[in-house]
Amino acid sequence: MRQAGRYLPEYRSVRKKVSFLELCRSPELIAEVVRQPIERFDLDAAILFSDILTPFEPMGVKVDFPEGGPQLEFTINEPKDVKRLSDFDIEKELSFVFDGIREIKKILAGKPLIGFAGSPFTLASYLIEGQASKNFNNAKKFIYQHPKAAEEMLELLTDVVARYLEAQIDAGADVVQVFDSWGGILSNDDYLRWSARPVEKIFSQLANKKVPRILFVNNLAPYIDIVRDIDCEVVGVDYRMEISDAAKSLPGKSVQGNLDPSVLFGTTENVVRQTKRIIDSIKNPNRLIFNLGHGILPETPIEAVQALVDTVHNYR
Amino acid sequence: MRQAGRYLPEYRSVRKKVSFLELCRSPELIAEVVRQPIERFDLDAAILFSDILTPFEPMGVKVDFPEGGPQLEFTINEPKDVKRLSDFDIEKELSFVFDGIREIKKILAGKPLIGFAGSPFTLASYLIEGQASKNFNNAKKFIYQHPKAAEEMLELLTDVVARYLEAQIDAGADVVQVFDSWGGILSNDDYLRWSARPVEKIFSQLANKKVPRILFVNNLAPYIDIVRDIDCEVVGVDYRMEISDAAKSLPGKSVQGNLDPSVLFGTTENVVRQTKRIIDSIKNPNRLIFNLGHGILPETPIEAVQALVDTVHNYR
Numbered sequence: 149m150r151q152a153g154r155y156l157p158e159y160r161s162v163r164k165k166v167s168f169l170e171l172c173r174s175p176e177l178i179a180e181v182v183r184q185p186i187e188r189f190d191l192d193a194a195i196l197f198s199d200i201l202t203p204f205e206p207m208g209v210k211v212d213f214p215e216g217g218p219q220l221e222f223t224i225n226e227p228k229d230v231k232r233l234s235d236f237d238i239e240k241e242l243s244f245v246f247d248g249i250r251e252i253k254k255i256l257a258g259k260p261l262i263g264f265a266g267s268p269f270t271l272a273s274y275l276i277e278g279q280a281s282k283n284f285n286n287a288k289k290f291i292y293q294h295p296k297a298a299e300e301m302l303e304l305l306t307d308v309v310a311r312y313l314e315a316q317i318d319a320g321a322d323v324v325q326v327f328d329s330w331g332g333i334l335s336n337d338d339y340l341r342w343s344a345r346p347v348e349k350i351f352s353q354l355a356n357k358k359v360p361r362i363l364f365v366n367n368l369a370p371y372i373d374i375v376r377d378i379d380c381e382v383v384g385v386d387y388r389m390e391i392s393d394a395a396k397s398l399p400g401k402s403v404q405g406n407l408d409p410s411v412l413f414g415t416t417e418n419v420v421r422q423t424k425r426i427i428d429s430i431k432n433p434n435r436l437i438f439n440l441g442h443g444i445l446p447e448t449p450i451e452a453v454q455a456l457v458d459t460v461h462n463y464r
Numbered sequence: 465m466r467q468a469g470r471y472l473p474e475y476r477s478v479r480k481k482v483s484f485l486e487l488c489r490s491p492e493l494i495a496e497v498v499r500q501p502i503e504r505f506d507l508d509a510a511i512l513f514s515d516i517l518t519p520f521e522p523m524g525v526k527v528d529f530p531e532g533g534p535q536l537e538f539t540i541n542e543p544k545d546v547k548r549l550s551d552f553d554i555e556k557e558l559s560f561v562f563d564g565i566r567e568i569k570k571i572l573a574g575k576p577l578i579g580f581a582g583s584p585f586t587l588a589s590y591l592i593e594g595q596a597s598k599n600f601n602n603a604k605k606f607i608y609q610h611p612k613a614a615e616e617m618l619e620l621l622t623d624v625v626a627r628y629l630e631a632q633i634d635a636g637a638d639v640v641q642v643f644d645s646w647g648g649i650l651s652n653d654d655y656l657r658w659s660a661r662p663v664e665k666i667f668s669q670l671a672n673k674k675v676p677r678i679l680f681v682n683n684l685a686p687y688i689d690i691v692r693d694i695d696c697e698v699v700g701v702d703y704r705m706e707i708s709d710a711a712k713s714l715p716g717k718s719v720q721g722n723l724d725p726s727v728l729f730g731t732t733e734n735v736v737r738q739t740k741r742i743i744d745s746i747k748n749p750n751r752l753i754f755n756l757g758h759g760i761l762p763e764t765p766i767e768a769v770q771a772l773v774d775t776v777h778n779y780r
Contacts, residue, residue, distance in 0.1 A: 282598055285726065285761055292730035335703045335724040335757070337738075369685035370704035387651045388686035408651040410601065414608035422653075441651070445601055 149409070149439055152181040152197045154446040155453070159184055168213040172198055178248030183255050189457045193260045193323070194252060196316070198245055200266030200327055201274060203308055206241035207233050209275065223278035224290070227297035233275070233304055238311050246319035253320040262362070263321030265312050267328035268305035268346035274330075275301065284333045291342060298342070306346040310353040317357045324354065325362035325384065332367025332386075339371045344378060351380050362404060366442065372397045387441025392429035395436075403430065406441035412452040413445075419452050423459040433464065465725070465755055468497040468513045470762035471769070475500055484529040488514055494564030499571050505773045509576045509639070510568060512632070514561055516582030516643055517590060519624055522557035524550050525591065539594035540606070543613035549591070549620055554627050562635035569636040578678070579637030581628050583644035584621035584662040590646075591617065600649045607658060614658070622662040626669040633673045640670065641678035641700065648683025648702075655687045660694060667696050678720060682758065688713045703757025708745035711752075719746065722757035728768040729761075735768050739775040749780065 152159055159181055162171065171177050178197045186194050201211045201218055209232075210221035224230060239246065252261055266274075273287040274280075281287075291298040313324045331343035351361050364384030365375060375383055376398055385394045385405035395403045411422050423438070430436040438460045444453070468475055475497055478487065487493050494513045502510050517527045517534055525548075526537035540546060555562065568577055582590075589603040590596075597603075607614040629640045647659035667677050680700030681691060691699055692714055701710045701721035711719045727738050739754070746752040754776045760769070 280598055282596055288724070288726035289729045289761070292726050292728075292734075295730075332704070335727075336706050338724070339704075367683065367686075367704070370683075388648070388655075388683070390652050408604070408654070410604035410608050411651075413605045414611075418608075445605070 149441075150443040151185040151191065151195055153444055155444055155448040155450065156184055156188070158188075168199075172202060173244045175244055175247035175251045178244075179251035179255060182248075182252045182261075186256070186259065189454065190461075191259075191457065193262055194256055195262040195325075196245070196249060196252070196264060196321065198248070198264070200264070200270065200329070202242065202245065203238075203265075203271075203312055204275075206236040206238075207308070209233070217280050218274070220274065220278045224272075224275045224297075224301065227294045230297045230301045230304075233301065235304065235308070238308070238315050242312065242315070246315055249316060249319040249321055260322035261320060262323045262325050263313060263316030263319075264325040264327060265309045265316075267326050267331060267343060268302050268309055268350075269334075269343040270328055270330040271305045271309070272298065272301050272342075273333075284330055287330075288333065288338075291338070302342065302346050306349050309346075310350040313350065313354055314357065317354070317359055321359070323360045323362060325364060326350065328363060328365045331365055331371070336370065336374070340374050344371070344374050348378050351378065355379070364404070368394060376401075382437060384439070385441060390429065391426055391436075395430055402435045402437060404437040404439045406439070407456070409440045409442050409444050409448065412448045412456065414452075416452060416455045419455045420459050423456050424463055427460070427463055465757075466759040467501040467507065467511050469760055471760055471764040471766065472500055472504070474504075484515075488518060489560045491560055491563035491567045494560075495567035495571060498564075498568045498577075502572070502575065505769065506777075507575075507773065509578055510572055511578040511641075512561070512565060512568070512580060512637065514564070514580070516580070516586065516645070518558065518561065519554075519581075519587075519628055520591075522552040522554075523624070524548055533596050534590070536590065536594045540588075540591045540613075540617065543610045546613045546617045546620075549617065551620065551624070554624070554631055558628065558631070562631055565632060565635040565637055576638035577636060578639045578641050579629060579632030579635075580641040580643060581625045581632075583642050583647060583659060584618050584625055584666075585650075585659040586644055586646045587621050587625070588614065588617050588658075589649075600646055603646075604649065604654075607654070618658065618662050622665050625662075626666040629666065629670055630673065633670070633675055637675070639676045639678060641680060642666065644679060644681045647681055647687070652686065652690070656690050660687070660690050664694050667694065671695070680720070684710060692717075698753060700755070701757060706745070707742055707752075711746055718751045718753060720753040720755045722755070723772070725756045725758050725760050725764065728764045728772065730768075732768060732771045735771045736775050739772050740779055743776070743779055 181197050182194050204211050212219045273284050276287040276290045361380040362382040362384055363380050366386050368385055369389040382402045382404050383398055385391050385403050387406050387408035391403055391406045497513050498510050520527050528535045589600050592603040592606050676697040678698040678700055679696050682702050684701055685705040698718045698720050699714055701707050701719050703722050703724035707719055707722045
């Protein structure tokens with residue numbers, strides 16, 4: 149959940165020298181910012197530094213990353229716009245990601261590396277909205293107004309994400325995670341059709357790679373009965389629901405999460421208490437990967453992160 | 465769920481003549497726009513036309529309503545800012561709302577009128593953010609950084625909302641609804657403390673008025689076990705979760721909802737099918753108030769709304 153990020157002074161000093169896009173495209177700098185939090189906190193796993201929108205540019209959609217969040221050069225408004233999205237040579241066009249993974253692996257000393265991609269529905273939502281949105285109403289309208297074009301777009305994105313994650317595994321990723329950041333704006337029916345089905349297709353394509361597959365759903369609770377039936381090893385749980393309730397509803401799966409990142413702005417005592425509460429709430433420790441329940445925020449106090457990590461490492 | 469709104473040409477023609485704020489402050493125009501959808505669709509109940517931020521101006525915070533959504537004149541950034549919020553004479557300062565209710569009652573011919581207010585946490589979030597937000601991170605940070613100031617602000621808002629709804633009932637509202645539009649960004653613990661507890665206080669203060677109390681939670685699923693214990697007659701269910709699952713988890717309460725408003729952009733056949741599916745899914749018809757699961761969108765086709773209303777009126 150943004151292990152490398154603006155809360156770290158050493159990350160900010162890298163970002164003073166290069167833009168976000170330059171950072172995402174430099175294998176050496178990717179490895180550098182991935183190393184920083186691992187070195188500082190002795191974290192148990194690393195996560196690739198990249199952006200879920202990275203595959204857009206080779207598909208034909210330039211993305212800019214100003215302070216307020218990503219801005220797409222064009223948006224999908226009508227069915228014919230889908231034709232502007234093109235398939236591409238993933239190994240070649242996104243080589244900086246795979247080279248970055250190889251660089252990271254050199255310095256991880258056996259710690260696992262998590263690769264990742266956005267879910268097809270999340271990527272489609274960005275393509276329709278052009279940016280993050282409060283409610284993604286345009287994306288939701290599009291699937292009702294133009295279901296065939298939406299399906300065509302999702303098929304392309306599903307194929308791209310599956311091959312992108314395969315290539316990450318081939319480059320050395322030990323685990324893969326799909327971020328379904330915006331599936332949580334759909335009705336149950338629509339979630340199954342537009343978000344869960346494409347993710348299932350991706351995970352089934354990755355099954356023979358034998359690496360753990362994590363699905364993070366931002367706002368899991370309404371869809372947990374659907375997620376239960378998705379073939380994957382781990383479900384990332386957002387901060388809204390109790391992680392013990394999630395674990396109960398997901399037999400056979402491990403859960404990852406789910407401390408609310410805003411807790412890190414409160415007292416250290418409360419950080420420690422809430423962290424222990426999550427650990428205590430999952431009886432079988434093999435079923436829990438402790439994590440935040442959403443991305444760490446830019447001004448998060450480092451001492452709070454340290455207290456969190458110390459608690460996870462030393463409790464039980 | 466925005467019965468009166470931009471999807472209606474007759475509403476748009478009123479809005480051509482007056483601003484949103486002028487409309488909210490004119491008892492005659494309030495009654496006029498409330499009447500419009502009732503007359504067009506013969507709906508079974510009316511809902512007051514107003515904005516959840518209406519109480520802010522007499523509290524000392526001017527609100528502007530440009531196209532992109534409400535903008536507050538100042539925001540609560542630090543504990544001392546809370547002192548700038550003042551209590552006020554509700555009957556006097558918001559008389560246009562109560563006069564509006566009396567005007568509406570004259571033309572409703574016995575149909576019930578639903579009054580409403582925002583939940584204290586939702587109002588507090590707006591006061592901290594200054595506008596709608598993608599993630600309300602500032603609001604969440606504030607309650608951790610300044611819990612005492614946050615409590616003080618919520619106490620004031622709880623008192624204001626309770627008296628505001630009492631006055632709406634005294635003016636003629638037959639039902640009251642609290643919109644917890646932004647409670648759904650909290651962890652379970654925080655939802656209980658910051659959102660549910662203030663709503664409970666309001667509902668307990670209203671209990672002796674003997675009118676049905678509706679709580680709408682935008683993103684109910686993660687908090688449904690908390691909502692079950694809130695003393696109210698009806699729970700409004702957003703479009704994300706299955707309404708039958710909500711009903712099962714809320715014994716003794718009726719449910720209101722929950723068609724996804726984007727369904728209205730698809731085919732009429734699908735509007736009818738989804739509407740029937742919701743009706744069929746609640747065995748006891750006395751436990752269901754059919755509604756959308758979120759606000760109707762501006763460009764919604766009127767024929768779709770008509771098909772929805774016809775189905776609700778004629779099915780079963």
